[in-house]
Amino acid sequence: MSLVTDEIRASASEIYHGNDICNEKTKLLLKEVGLPNGLLPLKDIEEVGYVEKTGFVWLIQKQKIQHKWEKLTGRETRYATEVTALVEKNKIKKLTGVKTKEMMMWVTLSDIFVDDPPTGKITFKTPTGLFRTFPVSAFEVEEVAKEEEKEKEKGSVGVGVGGGKEIGVKEV
Numbered sequence: 001m002s003l004v005t006d007e008i009r010a011s012a013s014e015i016y017h018g019n020d021i022c023n024e025k026t027k028l029l030l031k032e033v034g035l036p037n038g039l040l041p042l043k044d045i046e047e048v049g050y051v052e053k054t055g056f057v058w059l060i061q062k063q064k065i066q067h068k069w070e071k072l073t074g075r076e077t078r079y080a081t082e083v084t085a086l087v088e089k090n091k092i093k094k095l096t097g098v099k100t101k102e103m104m105m106w107v108t109l110s111d112i113f114v115d116d117p118p119t120g121k122i123t124f125k126t127p128t129g130l131f132r133t134f135p136v137s138a139f140e141v142e143e144v145a146k147e148e149e150k151e152k153e154k155g156s157v158g159v160g161v162g163g164g165k166e167i168g169v170k171e172v
Contacts, residue, residue: 004060007029022047025044036114036122037134039112045060055069072134078098078099109124110127
């Protein structure tokens with residue numbers, strides 16, 4: 001049964017459809033609340049919604065996925081087709097749809113938070129109170145392609161050189 005009802009959708013501040021825009025908005029929301037942008041590496045996202053008044057967020061993807069965190073020596077996390085949470089500054093609370101493998105068992109995650117003031121650590125908690133802390137850097141994704149595009153648009157000018165050829169000249 002879905003936690004996202006028509007009533008919640010009606011009260012949403014933002015709703016997005018389509019994988020590209022949903023991935024972009026997910027990363028943006030994570031950055032806005034002070035969490036690493038690669039924390040939710042979902043694929044084929046169909047819908048992302050956010051109720052600003054309550055902090056309720058939902059992400060719906062076509063099928064559940066399993067992600068291996070290479071920076072954490074291959075730790076695995078499963079994401080259900082529907083992931084929901086309450087977000088606030090530096091925290092995700094009442095998380096649903098996310099499990100991690102711990103000592104050959106799948107454990108549900110309920111809370112994720114970073115320390116304030118920042119210590120470079122992120123903590124994951126289970127409903128039973130167990131927790132694990134990792135470096136924040138393990139969950140950050142570099143957005144190289146977009147930054148390069150912006151740099152090209154902003155900093156280079158085409159200059160005509162005989163025969164209709166153009167060469168790029170970077171402004172300093």
